[in-house]
Amino acid sequence: SQHQFPFAMIMVFLLLIAAFSLGDASKPLGCSRIWHHFGSRCFRFEETLRSWTEAERHCQSLGGHLASVHSWKESRFLETLTVGSPLTWIGGNDGGRPESWSWTDGSGFNYHEWAQGEPNNYNGVREPCIQMNFGEKHRWNDDVCEKRFASVCSRSR
Numbered sequence: 001s002q003h004q005f006p007f008a009m010i011m012v013f014l015l016l017i018a019a020f021s022l023g024d025a026s027k028p029l030g031c032s033r034i035w036h037h038f039g040s041r042c043f044r045f046e047e048t049l050r051s052w053t054e055a056e057r058h059c060q061s062l063g064g065h066l067a068s069v070h071s072w073k074e075s076r077f078l079e080t081l082t083v084g085s086p087l088t089w090i091g092g093n094d095g096g097r098p099e100s101w102s103w104t105d106g107s108g109f110n111y112h113e114w115a116q117g118e119p120n121n122y123n124g125v126r127e128p129c130i131q132m133n134f135g136e137k138h139r140w141n142d143d144v145c146e147k148r149f150a151s152v153c154s155r156s157r
């Protein structure tokens, strides 16, 4: 019984250290496990092929949206994140009004990286959703939302 008090103290001390180090591990980046930090947000590449709507719904189930893109640097970061650079859905769509692009996360559509000749509603078919990694230069294309591609989710830190 003489040893009970110091033992309890040591346990409390160890638990405190554990709690603080866990806090430290998650705080500096603010993105856990398979989320990757860039700027003020966390990003996650989803290899599973989904329609644009399914992909957005999946991102929402993870607490985010399909990724919006706002700069050349952010775009290059996403290009690296999408391993092997397959065609990949991002959060841009026209909300049913041709050429009026917006992001599902509500941020401003203040940057774009269209491939040459895009957006084009190819062959006269409405292409309301935006994919990245299109063409040799890995730029953006408008495409039919029902097609199934990989996707990138983002959420705030």
Ligand SMILES: [Ca+2]
Pocket: 118, 119, 120, 121, 122, 127, 141, 142, 143
């Ligand atoms: Ca197109």
